[in-house]
Amino acid sequence: DTGVSQNPRHKITKRGQNVTFRCDPISEHNRLYWYRQTLGQGPEFLTYFQNEAQLEKSRLLSDRFSAERPKGSFSTLEIQRTEQGDSAMYLCASSLGASGRGISAYEQYFGPGTRLTVT
Amino acid sequence: GENVEQHPSTLSVQEGDSAVIKCTYSDSASNYFPWYKQELGKRPQLIIDIRSNVGEKKDQRIAVTLNKTAKHFSLHITETQPEDSAVYFCAASGYTGGFKTIFGAGTRLFVKA
Numbered sequence: 255d256t257g258v259s260q261n262p263r264h265k266i267t268k269r270g271q272n273v274t275f276r277c278d279p280i281s282e283h284n285r286l287y288w289y290r291q292t293l294g295q296g297p298e299f300l301t302y303f304q305n306e307a308q309l310e311k312s313r314l315l316s317d318r319f320s321a322e323r324p325k326g327s328f329s330t331l332e333i334q335r336t337e338q339g340d341s342a343m344y345l346c347a348s349s350l351g352a353s354g355r356g357i358s359a360y361e362q363y364f365g366p367g368t369r370l371t372v373t
Numbered sequence: 374g375e376n377v378e379q380h381p382s383t384l385s386v387q388e389g390d391s392a393v394i395k396c397t398y399s400d401s402a403s404n405y406f407p408w409y410k411q412e413l414g415k416r417p418q419l420i421i422d423i424r425s426n427v428g429e430k431k432d433q434r435i436a437v438t439l440n441k442t443a444k445h446f447s448l449h450i451t452e453t454q455p456e457d458s459a460v461y462f463c464a465a466s467g468y469t470g471g472f473k474t475i476f477g478a479g480t481r482l483f484v485k486a
Binding site: 310 | 424464
């Protein structure tokens with residue numbers, strides 16, 4: 255499968271625990287995005303990377319959230335001290351970015367998501 | 374801040390009819406406008422996109438139109454089929470401090486056979 259992959263697909267955790275999710279983008283894509291989606295809503299932007307650099311982070315993101323992309327390939331999203339309000343689907347997407355031409359540089363392809371349930 | 378509004382939230386059409394979904398955006402620096410289709414329990418799938426240097430783009434039964442002056446863009450689906458039933462999201466992004474992408478709240482499309 256050459257698409258975007260995410261692990262785990264489901265995570266159930268107790269309030270106060272830390273969780274970490276992983277995203278593997280399409281191999282030649284140098285931009286990687288994290289989104290959160292709750293039922294009945296569109297994906298909400300969290301952060302994005304160009305290669306290993308985190309270039310933007312949503313103001314909605316609290317200090318409990320951190321993301322890394324250490325070698326410009328896979329990325330991890332960590333949530334510390336989880337709260338029930340963190341329950342959502344966490345989606346990762348990737349795009350060609352600067353290595354693409356024209357509109358293809360912008361096109362984001364999504365992974366299957368990690369569904370987080372905080373009890 | 375940036376905002377994308379999408380209407381209607383629910384749309385029901387008869388098979389074979391056309392469906393139109395409309396979006397407005399607030400950030401005048403936005404220059405890329407994708408549309409995604411999301412079926413229940415699945416990931417969003419890119420179905421068509423347009424850049425701000427183009428006013429209209431068509432791909433078989435789907436088309437997107439963009440009015441940059443009015444900050445409006447629309448998705449048009451012709452000859453709808455039951456398999457078009459899904460949630461559709463519009464989005465806007467552009468290079469204002471990064472390629473942050475803002476999504477609309479979605480339109481649930483029902484195509485009745």
